[in-house]
Amino acid sequence: MTLFVGIAAQFVMAAILAYSSIQKAVPGGSISPVLAELGFRKSLTRPLAYSIAGAEGIAALLLVLWPLWTFTYLLILALAAAFMSTGALAIRQHKEIKCRCLGASSDSTLGWTQVAMGPAWLLGCILTYAWGRQFELETGTGLVAAIVLLIGVFRVVRVERLRRILRWDRFATAA
């Protein structure tokens, strides 16, 4: 049971981080506008936004490939701390800022949710460190590929749905 919980935590966290990273790396999905609204210097927002997306991707990879490496958890907890800080900053500034946590289409706003997620990330790290599974390099890479592929499947469904809506709603003049 504990092993199952550990592996579940390991893969849920990896999937969330991979999804979040990919969403932020997509053109128009960057969190750069969020950072600008929080008051970060304009010259810093873009590199910072892409660093966060990159760090999330690396963390997802490390979580599956090297779950027993301390650096993996340092990186995840640093990201969690960054998310909590942005939430806390938005609360302190009394600003309603669109989160874009999981891409541009995320509707939630920055605030208590990000702060409350901090302990959840910590719990996930503890569970994975205690009962997570270390896979062979080949198997681990294959598993990461499977996670990304699953995200891709959801994307294909979304593209198809959007394409259908746009085709159905194509502006037409009666003749």
Add this chain to the structure above:
Amino acid sequence: MIIALWVAILILIVAVVLLLGAQIELLEQVKQMRRVFGLEDGSKPIELPEWVGRDASEAGLPELAGESWSLVLFISNTCATCHTLADGMRGGQLPEHLWVAIANVRDTGHDFQQEFALYGERIIVDESAVIMTKLGLSVTPVGLVLENGKIQRCLTIPSLHQLDIAMGVIEGQITKGVSA
């Protein structure tokens, strides 16, 4: 060697997923632009004052006399939107209560009905647009709403989406006991 292969596969999958994400972003932008500039399709009513409340059989649609309610979609072989609508109904599998009247406005040199395989008991061929002319309709695609075989109203149906919406709205009105 195997690890290199897996890494290559992973990179390829990530690239494809990123491209799909970019496509989603583009499609969302198109959707947003259509909304902002008012380019989304909308249904408009068409006035048929002399026909409201009259039997559909008088207009040349005796098949609809026994129907509790129905929507007759008039499409013609000359309008581009009608081709899109017909393509969406290819094979003639129509939702319940939907009838299609194909008006062959003029000879275009090819068989519209055959092109989209529009055959079935709820598909009517309005040769030379006789029914449409009698009703005073000059545009397609339009939907004629009937309740108990009597004409209630008429509206433009510019897309499959609007057809879907119109069917839902009429059904809702009938269920609530409001006249369609």
